[in-house]
Amino acid sequence: MVKKVYIIGLGLIGGSIALSIKQKDPSIHILGFDINEDQANLAKRIGAIDEIATKLFPDLSSVDMIFLSTPVQQTTQIIEQLKSEQLKKDVIVTDVGSTKVKIVECANQHLNGKIKFIGGHPMAGSHKSGILAAKPHLFENAFYILTPSQYVTQNDVDLLKSVLEGTKANFIEMTPNEHDEVTGVISHFPHIVAASLVYQAKNHEEQFPLVKRLAAGGFRDITRIASSSPSMWRDILLHNKEPLLHLFDEWISEMERVKAFVANEEADNLFSYFQYAKNYRDGLPEKQKGAIPSFYDLFVDVPDYPGVISEITGYLAKEKISLTNIRIIETREEIYGVLRLSFQTERDRELAIDCINKYCAYETFIM
Structure with a gap:
């Protein structure tokens, strides 16, 4: 005991x-x-x-x-x-x-x-x-x-x-080996990819000053894990060196394959590549927590006018629903809704959807 x-x-x-x-x-x-x-x-x-x-x-x-x-x-x-x-x-x-x-x-x-x-x-x-x-x-x-x-x-x-x-x-x-192989694929390497995408954007900013502003939408969302603790990820990568070195080789090979599709204008192969990725991604569990912390975001399609944020937050406060973050989306390509609300749990997000439907006619979306 x-x-x-x-x-x-x-x-x-x-x-x-x-x-x-x-x-x-x-x-x-x-x-x-x-x-x-x-x-x-x-x-x-x-x-x-x-x-x-x-x-x-x-x-x-x-x-x-x-x-x-x-x-x-x-x-x-x-x-x-x-x-x-x-x-x-x-x-x-x-x-x-x-x-x-x-x-x-x-x-x-x-x-x-x-x-x-x-x-x-x-x-x-x-x-x-x-x-x-x-x-x-x-x-x-x-x-x-x-x-x-x-x-x-x-x-x-x-x-x-x-x-x-x-x-x-x-x-x-x-086993420890199984753990490190699996987390290398679905957690550790994605952090490397996110950081590398940020580096790529930064390297083009001098030539194209609008890069930083336009990256405020979907790009910022898909790279948000790059904001994790640098010292923590330094240690994780050094501790999981061997699996990650193997994943680097696989990733480079995969990028060379896609690069060849583009260079040779292989339309069918490009379609199949994205179709397979879409099908696999759409089949991932939606409500199960995984290796990377979930972000319980809700996008709300509201008109961009003064007071709209206080209107929405007022409704949420009235129903005692806590927010962890709120942001107006400027670049909304492939993102529905001008307002992004972030919550601590899926339950809070579900309550927020019910709350917004109850008090106003704004549409809500989950990406």
Whole structure:
């Protein structure tokens, strides 16, 4: 039975894990540490943790489970240091990193059979960061990948799942290699592509000054993941080097194939290329959270006149529906609606659609 949990890193992910644990089982005592003392104090104030650790490794002899909610580089460093700490026999240690091979290899190398390390990756996030953005339902319906190390039993995995039951996540077990290959395809490499598209736009801005202004519409939307933390993605790419190098080769080959279609004016092949991509993309699950955090956007077709934003937000406020972002779209090619509203959850977006239909005749669209 788990009575005491220690969470290192009290940002969005660590804080949300803490809140989900407390919501499901308030009797579990949560000790928390963050390098930012203000974050730790806020975590205590909002009830995410019961006690603040004043140093990275306090007395851990009574702790049943340790969560490492830190960047991947720091996670491996902490794992190496844990082997020298006095820990409870059979303590379960887990992390939340976006790569798994190097982390689990580090655990296999430095932790003995008394310490059960289970790699973890909750595939959820938010537009915001920090403990104040943490929510107990952040991981609801999201995939939560578990990659056990060599000393772990199924009972250990089941115990971790039981503590995380309050997240309401969908747990999937796989090997570290499988995890890194899959996330490389559907998360890591797309971030590289998004960043490269931004670089391409920037390189043409001097010749065509309107590039930046015209990129305010669909281009800004399809490259929004390029705004993610540079230090985090630097570490992720270095930790997932081998799968990504293979994906680079595949991507270059794919671009050469399309380039040849264009150069040779192969109309049928170009049509088939885009048709297949459309069919596959349209067949992707709409309501299932994936490796890249979902953006719950709603486009509203409103006339662009003074006061329209306050009109819409007034209706939403009246129905107590929270927004995370709002923007007027200038470049609307292939985007229906002049106003884009962003929400924290799909449920909030659904409520917003009902609200707008209730109070006004503006059309709403989901892309």
